[in-house]
Amino acid sequence: MIKKQDDKIKSIEENGALNRTPEAVEDELFREGDFFDPHDLMQVKYEMVRKVEKDNWKVARAAKTFGYSRPFFYDVQKALKKDGLPGLIPCKRGPKAPHKLTENVIQFVLKQKNEKNITRATVLAKLVNEQFGFTIHPRSIEKVLEKRRKKKQSKNDGNQ
DSSP states (O other): OHHHHHHHHHHHHHTTTTOOOGOOOOOOTTTSSSOOOBBBHHHHHHHHHHHTTTTTOOHHHHHTTTTOOOHEEEEEHHHHHSSGGGGGGGOOOSSSSSSOOOHHHHHHHHHHHHHHHHOOHHHHHHHHHHHSOOOOOOHHHHHHHHHHHHHHHHHHHHOO
């Protein structure tokens, strides 16, 4: 039984839905039986909102019982109303793409790399700062160049 539970927790974590504080869930349904799992963030979120909307719990009580704040409760409630169950899936935080590396900046980097034979991302980042007036992490440049290289390589592999 422990192996099954470990596999389930591992799967939940791999899918980005692991509740990092399962011990904070005090609801008795999550403490008895096998169906309710305090490690399953989506289930915890859903039950927290359900307690308020169907069992008429106060928001403060539900949030505390499930180990969260009132603002977090309202965010979850809003996401559930807007998107249904998929709204409970945790999203990646922060920028989803390299927002500073516009096509214009990438073309500048490629030109500098090719014309001046510059291979170090730290040097390219410095040139971007001088040209465009903002800082960019060298690793961001490396990632974009690597992505372009792979794309070009797969394109060439497809043409052969």
